[in-house]
Amino acid sequence: MSGEVILGYDGEPGSRAALTTAVAIAGAFKRPLVITFGYAPAPIGGEVADLSKAVQDIGERIAKEAVGQARALDASVETRVELVNDRPADALLRAADEFDALAIVVGSTGRGPIAGTVLGSVTYQVVHRSKRPVVVVPSP
Amino acid sequence: MTTEVAGPPGGAVESKGLKSGALGLASTVVIGVASTAPAYSLAATLGFVTFYVGLKAPAVMWLAFLPMGCIAAAFFYLNRADPDCGTNFSWVTRAMGPRWGWLGGWSSLMADLIVMPSLAFIAAQYTFLLFGWDSLTNNTYCMMAVGLAFILGMTWICFVGIELSARTQFGLLATELAILVLFSTVALAKAFGGTRGFVHPEWSWLTPTGFGGVSSLSSALLIAVFIYWGWDTAASVNEESENANTTPGLAGVLSTFILVAIFVITTIAAQSVRGAGLLTDNPDDVLHATGKIVFGNSGLGTLFFKLLIVAVLTSAAASCQTTILPAARTALSMAIHRAFPPRYGEVDHRYLTPAFSTWVFGVVSSVFFATLMIVARYSHGDVLTWAADAVGLMIAYYYGQTGFACVLYYRKHIFKSVKNFIFVGLLPLVGGLTLAFIFLWGLKDFSDPTWEDPPTSWFGFSPVFWIGLGTLLAGIPLMYWWNSKDHAFFRVKADPIERRPPPEGGVPLPPLVPEGAPR
Numbered sequence: 338m339s340g341e342v343i344l345g346y347d348g349e350p351g352s353r354a355a356l357t358t359a360v361a362i363a364g365a366f367k368r369p370l371v372i373t374f375g376y377a378p379a380p381i382g383g384e385v386a387d388l389s390k391a392v393q394d395i396g397e398r399i400a401k402e403a404v405g406q407a408r409a410l411d412a413s414v415e416t417r418v419e420l421v422n423d424r425p426a427d428a429l430l431r432a433a434d435e436f437d438a439l440a441i442v443v444g445s446t447g448r449g450p451i452a453g454t455v456l457g458s459v460t461y462q463v464v465h466r467s468k469r470p471v472v473v474v475p476s477p
Numbered sequence: 478m479t480t481e482v483a484g485p486p487g488g489a490v491e492s493k494g495l496k497s498g499a500l501g502l503a504s505t506v507v508i509g510v511a512s513t514a515p516a517y518s519l520a521a522t523l524g525f526v527t528f529y530v531g532l533k534a535p536a537v538m539w540l541a542f543l544p545m546g547c548i549a550a551a552f553f554y555l556n557r558a559d560p561d562c563g564t565n566f567s568w569v570t571r572a573m574g575p576r577w578g579w580l581g582g583w584s585s586l587m588a589d590l591i592v593m594p595s596l597a598f599i600a601a602q603y604t605f606l607l608f609g610w611d612s613l614t615n616n617t618y619c620m621m622a623v624g625l626a627f628i629l630g631m632t633w634i635c636f637v638g639i640e641l642s643a644r645t646q647f648g649l650l651a652t653e654l655a656i657l658v659l660f661s662t663v664a665l666a667k668a669f670g671g672t673r674g675f676v677h678p679e680w681s682w683l684t685p686t687g688f689g690g691v692s693s694l695s696s697a698l699l700i701a702v703f704i705y706w707g708w709d710t711a712a713s714v715n716e717e718s719e720n721a722n723t724t725p726g727l728a729g730v731l732s733t734f735i736l737v738a739i740f741v742i743t744t745i746a747a748q749s750v751r752g753a754g755l756l757t758d759n760p761d762d763v764l765h766a767t768g769k770i771v772f773g774n775s776g777l778g779t780l781f782f783k784l785l786i787v788a789v790l791t792s793a794a795a796s797c798q799t800t801i802l803p804a805a806r807t808a809l810s811m812a813i814h815r816a817f818p819p820r821y822g823e824v825d826h827r828y829l830t831p832a833f834s835t836w837v838f839g840v841v842s843s844v845f846f847a848t849l850m851i852v853a854r855y856s857h858g859d860v861l862t863w864a865a866d867a868v869g870l871m872i873a874y875y876y877g878q879t880g881f882a883c884v885l886y887y888r889k890h891i892f893k894s895v896k897n898f899i900f901v902g903l904l905p906l907v908g909g910l911t912l913a914f915i916f917l918w919g920l921k922d923f924s925d926p927t928w929e930d931p932p933t934s935w936f937g938f939s940p941v942f943w944i945g946l947g948t949l950l951a952g953i954p955l956m957y958w959w960n961s962k963d964h965a966f967f968r969v970k971a972d973p974i975e976r977r978p979p980p981e982g983g984v985p986l987p988p989l990v991p992e993g994a995p996r
Contacts, residue, residue, distance in 0.1 A: 348826065349827070378829075379638075379802065385806070387806065387810040387813050387814075388806050388809055388810075388824070388830075391809065391813065391824045391831075392829045395824060399826075
């Protein structure tokens, strides 16, 4: 299958707004929705495995909650979850390539404008590096 | 990577596997070298090495690598058997049982803790030197303020999970190496050119003889072992590399050569400036004292001199990050395997980092640093000496233990092939024995308060003895306290030897503590 709608979701308020829009798009175009959660701990500092697993557990919980919300919004949309062991922006771009996605949906800010500038904004990276349409949903 | 499927009723959806990100040759080398932080390591230790062995410092630099190289083999092969845990805590537990394993984890945490005052001190020292406020470096409280800001700032950075991109890191490291090479080139050119005051380098600086006694050599090695600490990170990152068959080996060899060369050459260059005396007299700011003479007062010289100081600072920051991250992750691992209270296993939902462990480590090291600064002020001791010597003891303990753990762990495989014999038998054993010797001999020497300069006595022993051995032994009552709260981890048996994968790799091992084990 291809042409999925890829949603970047991390459980923050910004990504909740994106979830609503992503479900609406997936429903309107009759495409499956892929909820993507990406995180890779810094390789510097050794001992990555246990942290990765703990983060993965969090990711699973967040994603499960997202699936529940997506179902509640529109039960006809087929929803799946991808937990990707990679930095968030890379995870989204790679998932989009793998699925040959229709579009990537992201929230406008996950961390607030100032923190985003310092830490690097996932949205900013995705908008500039994606080869596919990107839908940026402003926070409510 | 896992995939979970939640389709509409009846609609089955296939899952796609996405591979995790891989590291290339250059980034693996960068990680290995950056984790060792050459500029900071030299700034923090060179003066003490020359204090013990004088002009023999370059020989100590390459000699110290030998036990570390041996232990790296142990790290590499233990990581292969147990990559899913990948900590020396879990390896030692599997090889020697839970109590040794707990102490192994504790000792690596304590090594991380003890090095923090040294990092904060160097960061504060070189910050003041950068701005030319040299007199402030003698003010305990100014040093303390900047050092504390440095520790807490770096803790915050680790908590928020800020990561420099690979490219930025590459740039910083390249600058650091370039400035060290430039420093060495200019110093050696002046030395060989016969500039007044410079000392002509001699081959005897490199030969492994005439150190002036076992104690001098073992103390110098103890400190030099500290400069190679962190190099093993490259070994554990290796598994994730792009081409798992060739990249890791090549990256390991490359970063090794770069490190040994940098340490040996820079040491030769530094002591050719005015001999070993200048280094021994300025243990707190060796690169500042020598850099000033090497680069001179011209415009370009001042620029290079400032760059050298900046290199020490960025290197200290990098080293601080590669100290806090593993400390927090070790505590997290121990909590997940029920060897530590569960709070240490908490991961922040927003930043996805081990929040509680990170902050506890940051706060405890701040208190430790401040206490040492105040004690040093009133006992006329030197924080940097204490930290460098004591961290050497702790590293010798936990690396040595890892070496023995490797031999025990693979004991049924050692004689199966020549390669096994060398890499999982001989090298780890030699490394373990050497480090055990340095550790015990060091303890013997540090029990004498006059062994160090300036001589300081805490209840009849040198402070290094207390900091090095005391923090290690403090773990034992804590271990028994936690045992009384949650016994699950301490019931773990060393793995039955038949189930262990051979050094060539195999099926991953089951978790240490089964899920839902009773207290």
